[in-house]
Amino acid sequence: MKTNVLGYPRIGAKRELKKAIEKYWKKKITVEELLEVGSQIRRENWNLQKKSGINFIPSNDFSFYDQVLDATMTYGCIPERFREIEKSRSDLDLYFAMARGLQEDGFDITALEMTKWFDTNYHYLVPEFSKGQTFELRSLKAVEEFKEALDQGIATKPVLISPVTYLYLGKEKEEGFQRLDLLETLLPEFYKLLSQLSSAGAEYIQLDEPCLAMDLTHNELMAIKKLYTDIAEKFPKLKIILTNYFD
Structure with missing residues (x-):
């Protein structure tokens, strides 16, 4: 038993x-002291699970604020109002500005909206999508934390929010499109991330797909089918742990 x-x-x-x-x-x-606290927590978590005999130990489950916001940073889905912060501040300050807003040094910028994570009391930061939205693999957090664990002698299972669930959790900021239409634009960046994880030595990837617990439309179901068919074709050596943790 595993x-x-x-x-x-x-x-x-x-x-x-x-x-x-x-x-x-x-x-x-x-910022260096804060990052060190995060690193220490991750090391303690991984070692505790290893000592407990866990076979599939997660990485990229750590976050300084919210895992959906982490995905937003990963795919470079930065709303226009944060672009000046992106130019003048660190990535971590941009991250916290998106989470909390920023009202200092001449900035008066509202945070991303928060809403309940499905039917739980956890609240996540809602991704914002515009017509013609572009994505880029902006953050390699998942790869870096996988390598960080590997340096500790622990082969982990990176955890990623599926691109379909990510789009499902977001909102359109203007009319004239549906956010699921953005999947074709998002997938190439997602596949770049999978490729880097595979090259780094990841054997198992956990894909969180909690939207499967919802009453999905035909188009949403077809998008999920396409995603996993493509993964099987493009990454035949990767073992995918599909996770739906509500129903």
Whole structure:
């Protein structure tokens, strides 16, 4: 029998992450110090699971704020109002500005909308899509954290939100298109990410597809079918753990 963990709590045994983030927001610690807290939590989580005999240990389940926002950063889906921040601040500051808004140094920018993650009390940051939306593989967080675990002697199972669920969770910011139409534009960037994970040595990938618990339209079901058919053809050596954790 194999044991599998879908994702591990990221807050830290003594709420280290929450405390460090709040200190960073108050400018009491540096970005390097915050990143080190995140790295330490990840190492502790991986080692604890390894010592417990878990066969499939997740990576990329850690987040400084929200896993959907992580996906938004990964695919470069940055709303126009954040572009000036992107030019003048660090990626982490851009990330937190998208999560919380920014009202300082002449900026007055509203955050992304928050809404419930399906029927739970967790709230995620809603991706915003526009007509003609483009994507780019902007962040290699998933690859970097896989390699980070590998350096600890732990071969993990990277966890990714499926492109279909990602689009499903978002919202159109203008009329004239449906967000699922963007799948053809998003998939090439997603496949670049899978390719980099495979090249880094990943054997298993967990794809979170919680939208499968919903009453999907014909087009949504066909999009899911196309996604997994394409993955099987393009990445025959990758083992996909399809995860739907509600129904």
